[in-house]
Amino acid sequence: MGQKKDRREAEQRRRAIDRAKKAVKKARKDRERRDQAARESASDVEDVTRMWDRDPRGMLAASPEFSLAALARDATPGWQAGRAAGERATVRRCELLSEQQERLFAAARGGATDSVLLILQGLDTAGKGGIVRHVVGQVDPQGVQLAAFKAPTEEERSHDFLWRVRPHLPRPGFIGVFDRSHYEDLLVPTAQALTGHADEHGQTWTVPREELDRRERDIARMEAEAARSGTRVVKVCLMVSYEEQGRRLRERLDRMGKQWKFSDSDLDTRDDWAHYQTAYEEVLRRTSTRVAPWYVVPADRKWYARLAVTEILVRTLAEIDPQWPSATVDVEASRTRLDRTMTPEALRAWSREKAAKEDLWIADDEAMAFAVDTLNADSRSDAALS
Template sequence: MAKKRTDDEEPANPRRLAEMLRVGPGFDLATVETSATPGFLAGRAAGETALAAGAQTLFGLQERLFAAGFTGAGNDRLLLVIQGMDTSGKGGIVRHVVGSVDPQGVRHTAFKAPTAQELAHDFLWRVRPRVPGPGLIGVFDRSHYEDVLIVRVHDLVPRAEWEQRYDAINAFEAELAGQGTTMVKVMLHISPAEQLRRLEKRLYRPDKYWKYATSDLDEHAFWDGYQEAYQAALTRCSTSSAPWYVVPADKKWYARWAVQSLLIGALAQVDPQWPAAGFDVDRERARLAALLATRTR
């Protein structure tokens, strides 16, 4: 007799998963288990199968979002913000989750250390031009949150200045939400030991050397400071219109499935529709039939 499956063994649906991962009142980052797989207890193989199936669902939702934006019928757009410590798998989310949708509809930005020109402006100056337009999925690999993370940890600006940024971010994101942007902000959460194991891999594979920098280990020493800065950003900037989700990410397959599922849930809530014809369908069919008769005669 087959083992009876319990409810807990069924993957959570996107809405339920969002509730499980969402940063709400009383959230404490230190209590989140980085190697857990909440909402998906069936293991890696099943997770990879679910990811492949979800890719179709996400592709279909994105196509409708894009179509609505393209014709002007819809004003919705989606912004995925990906944050996490070095090696937490941000690039893998781009490749394995974002990579399954139509590149035409994706606007990807990897934010690096700001240039001299960018530093001469307000911290949101370089971010605003990169927000997605109607129908598009914007992807921020790192984001304006670095301005309250690395900046806070290393005191790159005075405390009085970074302290103001939480409110500035909330105002900015509320503005985006008001324009029709659905935000999905994810922090990929790994343990310090897992980070070291991933850095180790990069040091023993010549095809991974390019991903390694000596500053990675220097930064590792600031782990606790980063966790504190994340705790502040997550709790101060998780709003109803722009919630934060903390995704346990020691298991890459889980993090990918979870982020995909959050995106599917967000787009399902937007529920973009195929635009109605902006022309007289019967008339165009008749015009076309007449031409086709000539061309294929």
């Protein structure tokens, strides 16, 4: 009996030592992989940056003289390397974006006040949902605040148009995303004033020019206040061509999984295409500011739109340059304490403790099974007597 126990303990010690060796080997390999990934990531960042002719923000920003008629919706401004390279670059940039977002989130825990607000505008099928899924969706969702603004409710209409927007401005450390936004309160009235049509609910949002001017001033003031508080406002308008929108709408109608997204109001807007283009051009011109410029992204090529928006976000966060906060513990003391639990002696002790606990669990399970069998037997006896 004693020999069996000695052999069992010797085997447990051998296994504990093997596990310790494997843990050290794995830790070393993990560290080497992280170092290699960091070197490759730095190389990727440099390579992708060089592949752009220049900063896409400078090429895509809307000026007071901006003209939608001159915008080629299938163009790829600043990117000449083609689709395959663009898709690979998007993947690499999203990895960097994920790291930047984590640093932004962590920095806020250390007292930093920085955040980013991404505003997405564009007609239906322009690709706003794709940006949310394929770009913003690549970062930790815990650090993202997403808000989608539809037609205002009765309660929202009883307040100022920015009343429903302000609570959704991103907190420090977050990337906020507006899928459509308060700019609908400029775009829709401007378009309806040109078309003379109500919306699909029979409502009209047309307001006097003085009211539109006030809204523009209020938006500019809110964006300036957000910038002063540490929020970078990134406004992206995705512009799809008439032909490409038609193909995408037809795809929604032809695919069962897409039909739920279709609305006849999409066709109403398409019927008034020219008026909506005029409305977009006017609003983009009037509300593109130094603090919060509009980036007008050609959206016929989905891969380019996603690449461009990713690049804009990456460069914006690079300018913020969020830093990891200092540790709140004594790192060396914690490392020493942890290492004490990874020695062969500590692992052998844990192995013995684990085995003892397993024996107790088995004994408890056997006792429970015996108790259940006894209760069942008693129940059967009572049933027979009755």
